[in-house]
Amino acid sequence: MIVKRRTIPLRILVNEALLRRLPPNHPKRQEILKDLLIIRAGFKGEQDIDYYLSLLDDNDFHIFQDLRIPQGSKHFQIDLLLLSTKFILLIENKNMPGIIEFDPDFKQVFRRYNDTTEVYDCPIDQVKRQVYQFRNWLKKHNINPLPLEFLVTYSNHGSILQNPSKNQEVFDRVSKGGNLIFKIGEFQNSHQKEILTLKDIKKLTKLLIKSHEPETASIRKYNISPSEIIPGILCPACDRFSMERISRKWYCLHCGTSSTSAHEQAILDYFLLIGRTITNMQLRKFLLMPSRTIATYLLGNMDLKHTGSTKNRVYSKT
Ligand SMILES: [Zn+2]
Known part of the structure; x- marks a missing residue:
């Protein structure tokens, strides 16, 4: 077995x-x-x-x-x-x-x-x-x-x-x-x-x-710094960073595809490449999206752990 x-x-x-x-x-x-x-x-x-x-x-x-x-x-x-x-x-x-x-x-x-x-x-x-x-x-x-x-x-x-x-x-x-x-x-x-x-x-x-200790992996292996990572949300259809938030959905300005979950991969990419935790402000900077309310909503709807009070909340992957 x-x-x-x-x-x-x-x-x-x-x-x-x-x-x-x-x-x-x-x-x-x-x-x-x-x-x-x-x-x-x-x-x-x-x-x-x-x-x-x-x-x-x-x-x-x-x-x-x-x-x-x-x-x-x-x-x-x-x-x-x-x-x-x-x-x-x-x-x-x-x-x-x-x-x-x-x-x-x-x-x-x-x-x-x-x-x-x-x-x-x-x-x-x-x-x-x-x-x-x-x-x-x-x-x-x-x-x-x-x-x-x-x-x-x-x-x-x-x-x-x-x-x-x-x-x-x-x-x-x-x-x-x-x-x-x-x-x-x-x-x-x-x-x-x-x-x-x-x-x-x-x-x-x-x-x-x-x-057992699983192998770790970071971008440091290739001497890449977080500033080289392209921020934004990738369109699942045309692979361009051209998604914008329009009336509760992500819309691709290039090909017209819409998605309600395209931000999830972006947040997971953030954890893989940039940091093990993310704050509301870091998310807005990474998704290139100014709204604090929407960022709170998106983070709250993903299966993430969080610590800290509402204002200073820090999220991480479960
Ligand atoms: Zn597209």
Whole structure:
């Protein structure tokens, strides 16, 4: 059963908002788009693996999607963790079409796609480092030591895996998505001894969920300042900042589209790009709209938390 579900990475939401609100000729747009496509592909790949994991018996594993656990001043991140009473399995997923060739002698992987060759660090080592860090974490929390298994999965149907040196570890530890449940079956066969009780599992599940710290994302990564963000309300039909408030609705002066909710995306963009909280005055400045009464009305009708008295009220996302 899934005990922790992944959420859309904040970096996806921030980069999408940046692409909505940076001028078309902004020098960082290419880099922001490139990062967005990579993170989206990773997210999609993990969702594809969920299908194969859904074929497992619901009672066999507690499944954690996307864990990010602090350790010292850093974090370690696990795409998928499967917890059972007999062993734990860590999975690192890759969503990469093309020919993937493992070179275990030099701990590297080549990817040939669209007439180009790229080189990556070996993902088996990557997941082994996660195992090492996770083992230390378990020790620190006095959890009974139990076998830790690991796999690298390639979720993309267009991944062509190659292991020219016939390396045994690559055969054992790398799997296409479709083969995943059979690999898991092998681990289940080789680990028959119950080490954790169901009570231990419950305790560990609680501890893992409590320890998870979602990744943050801000515009500082690209050295962008809030003054570069275009204010105003985007027309949902023609993608121009040309909406104005006319008799209780937003009207696009360019294409004539009307909307009662176009301000909501703008307010969410504000939270993603500029600040975690917003005041009435900040909203009016951002929506390019002078009316305090309308701003109060709009903020009151969104599902936002607020603190402070009516006059100095500060709103934030729930
Ligand atoms: Zn329009």
